[in-house]
Amino acid sequence: MSMIAAFYGGKSILITGATGFLGKVLMEKLFRTSPDLKVIYILVRPKAGQTLQQRVFQILNSKLFEKVKELCPNVHEKIRAIYADLNQNDFGISKEDMQELLSCTNIIFHCAATVRFDDTLRHAVQLNVTATQQLLLMASQMPKLEAFIHISTAFSNCNLKHIDEVIYPCPVEPKKIIDSLEWLDDAIIDEITPKLIGDRPNTYTYTKALGEMVVQQESGNMNIAIIRPSIVGATWQEPFPGWVDNINGPSGLIIAAGKGFLRAIKATPMAVADVIPVDTVVNLTLAVGWYTAVHRPKSTLVYHCTSGNLNPCNWGKMGFQVLATFEKIPLERAFRRPYANFTTNNFTTQYRNAVSHRAPAIIYDFYLRLTGRKPRMTKLMNRLLRTVSMLEYFINRSWEWSTYNTEMLMSELSPEDQRVFNFDVRQLNWLEYIENYVLGVKKYLLKEDMAGIPEAKQHLKRLRNIHYLFNTALFLIAWRLLIARSQMARNVWFFIVSFCYKFLSYFRASSTLKV
Ligand SMILES: CCCCCCCCCCCCCCCCCCCCCCCCCCCC(=O)SCCNC(=O)CCNC(=O)[C@H](O)C(C)(C)COP(=O)(O)OP(=O)(O)OC[C@H]1O[C@@H](n2cnc3c(N)ncnc32)[C@H](O)[C@@H]1OP(=O)(O)O
Numbered sequence: 001m002s003m004i005a006a007f008y009g010g011k012s013i014l015i016t017g018a019t020g021f022l023g024k025v026l027m028e029k030l031f032r033t034s035p036d037l038k039v040i041y042i043l044v045r046p047k048a049g050q051t052l053q054q055r056v057f058q059i060l061n062s063k064l065f066e067k068v069k070e071l072c073p074n075v076h077e078k079i080r081a082i083y084a085d086l087n088q089n090d091f092g093i094s095k096e097d098m099q100e101l102l103s104c105t106n107i108i109f110h111c112a113a114t115v116r117f118d119d120t121l122r123h124a125v126q127l128n129v130t131a132t133q134q135l136l137l138m139a140s141q142m143p144k145l146e147a148f149i150h151i152s153t154a155f156s157n158c159n160l161k162h163i164d165e166v167i168y169p170c171p172v173e174p175k176k177i178i179d180s181l182e183w184l185d186d187a188i189i190d191e192i193t194p195k196l197i198g199d200r201p202n203t204y205t206y207t208k209a210l211g212e213m214v215v216q217q218e219s220g221n222m223n224i225a226i227i228r229p230s231i232v233g234a235t236w237q238e239p240f241p242g243w244v245d246n247i248n249g250p251s252g253l254i255i256a257a258g259k260g261f262l263r264a265i266k267a268t269p270m271a272v273a274d275v276i277p278v279d280t281v282v283n284l285t286l287a288v289g290w291y292t293a294v295h296r297p298k299s300t301l302v303y304h305c306t307s308g309n310l311n312p313c314n315w316g317k318m319g320f321q322v323l324a325t326f327e328k329i330p331l332e333r334a335f336r337r338p339y340a341n342f343t344t345n346n347f348t349t350q351y352r353n354a355v356s357h358r359a360p361a362i363i364y365d366f367y368l369r370l371t372g373r374k375p376r377m378t379k380l381m382n383r384l385l386r387t388v389s390m391l392e393y394f395i396n397r398s399w400e401w402s403t404y405n406t407e408m409l410m411s412e413l414s415p416e417d418q419r420v421f422n423f424d425v426r427q428l429n430w431l432e433y434i435e436n437y438v439l440g441v442k443k444y445l446l447k448e449d450m451a452g453i454p455e456a457k458q459h460l461k462r463l464r465n466i467h468y469l470f471n472t473a474l475f476l477i478a479w480r481l482l483i484a485r486s487q488m489a490r491n492v493w494f495f496i497v498s499f500c501y502k503f504l505s506y507f508r509a510s511s512t513l514k515v
C-alpha cells in the first residue's frame, strides 16, 4: 500500500494553476492514486469566453483524464472550481468561497505563475510575487493546513553556475519592489527593469527568485517546501507517454523544427539539456507534500527536480533524436524538410537566419501574393526568431544543481512509493523519451492523425524535389550571369562541356566494342 496515496485520502486540497500544464497532470495523478480524497479546490478564472465550469469540463474530457474517468467516474463531483483572479486583491474570491477555503484546506499546491519571458515587471511581480504573498497570508489563516508546496523554477538563480537547494537572497527586498511598483509609472518601470533583473535574462526568472524569498519570509510556522523543476517536458510514463498540451519550452521548437520553419539555431550541442518530464515533477511534488506534512522539517526545504546531474543529455543529442523521429513520423504539411544546423557563432547565426529562415519566408510570401492570397510567413518567421532569441540563453549554458534533498526524500520512500511516485530520473531512457515526446507533440498538441503519415512522407518527397529543382535553377541562373560577364568563366565552361563530351564519346565507343 502506498503511504503517499493513503495520505491524500480524505484530504481537501487547494491547487492554483490547475488549468496549466503542470496543474492538470498534478490533478490527474491525485485522482488516479487517491480516488478517496475529499475535494480538490481549484482557483480558476474565466478565459477565452469560457466559464469556469466549461474550462473544468474541457479538462475532464481531455485524453489526459481518460484513465481517471474509468477508475473514478464521479471525479467531476470532487472538483470545486472557485472563481479567482490572482491579479486582483484577495484574488476576487467571494466571501463564502473564502470562508470554505480557509476552514477546510489541508494541503496547498501553488503552481500558478506567469511563465512568459517577456512579461512586464509589473505583471510578473503581481503574479509571481504578490500573489504568492497573498496566498501565504490566506494559508496562515487555515487551521487545518498541513503543508504548503510552492512550485518555483530551477532557473530562479540562473545567474549562478552551481546552485544548491537553498534560497538565495536578491539584492532588493521583494517588499520594496512590491511597494515601489505601486507608485512608479510603467515607463519608469521599463527603464529600471534591466537594472533590477541584473544578470538574469528575463523578468520571469527574477520574479520567481523574489517569490522564493517571499515564501521564506512569510512562512511563519507553516510547513512549507519549494520545488524547483528545470525545463518541464511531456510525460515520460503517466498516464501515458508523450502527453503535452502547450507550446512552452521545447515543445514549440519541436513543432517549428518538424514543420521545417526552424532549420538552424544558436545552440551549444554539448550544453546540458536539463529537460524533466512533467510526470516526474508531479511525483516529486506529491511526495514532498506528504513528507512536509508528516515529517514537518524544521526549515523550508528546497527540492531540485532536474535531470542533468543524475542522467545528463545534451542539446546535440536531443536535436539529433528529434530529427531522427521526424524521419519516421513526419508532421503534416511541412513548410520545408526538417533539418538542424547548430552554431555557436553570432555571425553564422545572422547568416543562417537570413538564408535559411527569412529568405524562404519572403519568397513564400511573394508566391502567396502572386496567387492572390494574404502573405503571412514573414510575420510568423519574425515571431519564431524572436522566441528563439529568448530561449538562446538556456541552450548555450550548462548549470549544476545539487539534489541532496531530492535524493534524501527518495531514500525515505517505501519501495511501493518509489514505484508509484517515481521521480528517479536515472531510469529515463532519453532516446525513447524524446521519440515519445515528438509523437506526443504530433498527436496531442497538433492533433494530427497517424493515418496521415504516408501523405506527410509524400509531401516531404515533393519538398525535396522542389528543393533540388530550385537549387539547380538558381545555379544555372548564377552561372549564366557569370558567363556573360567573365571570359575566364566562359573558358571553364567550355572546358567542362568538352570534357563531358569526350567522356561520353569514349563511354559510347567502349560499350559498342564490348557488344
Ligand atoms: C528539444 C529539441 C528541439 C530540437 C529541434 C531540432 C531541430 C531544430 C534545429 C535546431 C536544433 C535545436 C536544438 C536545441 C533546441 C532546444 C530547444 C530548447 C528549448 C529550451 C527552452 C528553455 C526554457 C527554459 C526556461 C526555464 C523553465 C521555466 O521555468 S519557464 C517555463 C517555460 N516558459 C516558456 O517556455 C515561456 C516562453 N514563452 C514566452 O515567453 C512567450 O510565449 C514568447 C515571448 C516566446 C512568445 O510571445 P509572443 O507574444 O510572440 O506570442 P504569444 O502571443 O505568446 O503566442 C503566439 C501564439 O501561440 C499561442 N500560444 C502561446 N502560448 C501557448 C501555449 N502555451 N500553448 C498553446 N498555444 C500557445 C498563442 O495563443 C498565440 O496564438 P494566436 O493567438 O493564434 O496567434
Ligand SMILES: NC(=O)C1=CN([C@@H]2O[C@H](COP(=O)(O)OP(=O)(O)OC[C@H]3O[C@@H](n4cnc5c(N)ncnc54)[C@H](OP(=O)(O)O)[C@@H]3O)[C@@H](O)[C@H]2O)C=CC1
Pocket: 016, 017, 018, 019, 020, 021, 022, 023, 043, 044, 045, 047, 084, 085, 086, 087, 110, 111, 112, 113, 114, 115, 127, 151, 152, 153, 154, 208, 228, 229, 230, 231, 232, 233, 246, 248, 249
Ligand atoms: N513549464 C516549465 O517548463 C516550467 C514551469 N515551472 C513552474 O511550474 C509552474 C506551472 O507552470 P506551467 O504549468 O508550465 O505553466 P502554465 O502557463 O501552463 O500554467 C500557468 C497557470 O497559472 C494560471 N494563472 C496565470 N495567471 C493567473 C491569474 N491571474 N489568475 C489565476 N490563475 C492564473 C494559469 O491559468 P489560465 O489557464 O487561466 O491562464 C495556469 O493555470 C509555474 O510556477 C512555473 O513557474 C518551473 C519550471 C519549468
